[in-house]
Amino acid sequence: MQNMFKALENSGLRGFMGCKSVLYEPELEQFFDTTLIQGGDITGAISGKYFSIYPSRFAGVFELPTEGLSDFSDVPKNLVSDARKIFSKSGEPVVPHGKKKLLKYEYRLLNDILAKSITVKAGSFDAVTNERFQMMTAIHFGLKVNWSKVLFGVLEEMVDRTVKKAKGYGAQISVLLNSDPTLTMGEATPFPSSKILSPKTVLTYITTNQTADTHGQSDEGGKTPVAIVKRASKSKKKSESTSDATLEIVSEVVGSKKRPTVEGSEPVVPKKRRTTKCKASVSSVNMDMASVAQGVVPLHVIELMVRKLGSKDQQSRFVKRL
Numbered sequence: 126m127q128n129m130f131k132a133l134e135n136s137g138l139r140g141f142m143g144c145k146s147v148l149y150e151p152e153l154e155q156f157f158d159t160t161l162i163q164g165g166d167i168t169g170a171i172s173g174k175y176f177s178i179y180p181s182r183f184a185g186v187f188e189l190p191t192e193g194l195s196d197f198s199d200v201p202k203n204l205v206s207d208a209r210k211i212f213s214k215s216g217e218p219v220v221p222h223g224k225k226k227l228l229k230y231e232y233r234l235l236n237d238i239l240a241k242s243i244t245v246k247a248g249s250f251d252a253v254t255n256e257r258f259q260m261m262t263a264i265h266f267g268l269k270v271n272w273s274k275v276l277f278g279v280l281e282e283m284v285d286r287t288v289k290k291a292k293g294y295g296a297q298i299s300v301l302l303n304s305d306p307t308l309t310m311g312e313a314t315p316f317p318s319s320k321i322l323s324p325k326t327v328l329t330y331i332t333t334n335q336t337a338d339t340h341g342q343s344d345e346g347g348k349t350p351v352a353i354v355k356r357a358s359k360s361k362k363k364s365e366s367t368s369d370a371t372l373e374i375v376s377e378v379v380g381s382k383k384r385p386t387v388e389g390s391e392p393v394v395p396k397k398r399r400t401t402k403c404k405a406s407v408s409s410v411n412m413d414m415a416s417v418a419q420g421v422v423p424l425h426v427i428e429l430m431v432r433k434l435g436s437k438d439q440q441s442r443f444v445k446r447l
Contacts, residue, residue: 126327129231129265133238136264137272140188141297142242146316149299156302157292160284167284176305183280184273186304187297193269197259200268208262221258225251226338230331235261238322245279245293 133142152171160169167178184191194200209218212232219227225236239257240246263270280298282290296316303310319326 126231126234126331129235132264132267133235135267136270137188137190138243140186141272141276142238144187144296144300146296146321147299147313148295148316149302149310149313151311152302152308153295153298156298157284162281162285167280169284171302171308174307174309176302176308178280178301180273180277183277183301186301187276189273189276190269191271191273193271194263195271195274197256197263200259200262204266204268205259205262208258208265211265212258212261221253222255223253225253226334226341228253230334232261233334234327234330235264242293243276243279245283245291247291 155171156169159171160167162168165180169176183189205221206218209221210216212228213219214227214229225233228236236253236257237250239260240250243260244257262268279290280294282288283292283294299313302308
């Protein structure tokens, strides 16, 4: 780990990465809102006053080297081949654009430093890009790199509104703006301590990676396979089950309202339901309205009783009462 930091420092990035860690947040917002690229320079306005950042001033403030590689695809192939073995945690050559977990811990950290602080990448850092692998190779073998041109090019991409680039270099831009005598800066806020590398944060990084490696090995070694059961959608019938159990499907005749009889129980008598509406016939109406009396007197007995009555008025009143 110490050798990695020493190689990173000797590459010429000491002044850029070890600059004063303060932030001028309102000025940074104005910087990204007003900055333009004009004639190869970065210009903008802070509180109504114009500023200009040109490559030579950029290199002078951070003491960056101005000679060497500016395109990392020019890194010799044989050095990249050697780095594939040197960076590997298992000893097997790694793929330049492979997973970060295949690298030794110090090179995982180097990859993250370059991704976050140099190339300013947003998102996941699980994979190593081919460009960063070549950059790591150049740093490890001590190749001369024109960091002034490389870093100024990244800054140009940040302020170019046609390029979707994450905004970074907060501390470095604050130093550049504060070094301009024409600008009046506001109150500075300290850089978040969690983003400053210290022995504690480096140890935490190593411990986290060791724990992740341990969990990964245990998962790959003795993990019991778990069957994944897909739930059927609501539109599917319950009979279409993914279970291995056999199901007995009882089919019903279309139009029948009878329920299947369960073995050992009494049959269920279905309720009668009217399916159509129609007028009942006269005979059926009379039958529905007629009531059957208990102990009805025979008709011929009633005739004898009427005859015994004297007058016709008495007979008609008797009939009415019946």
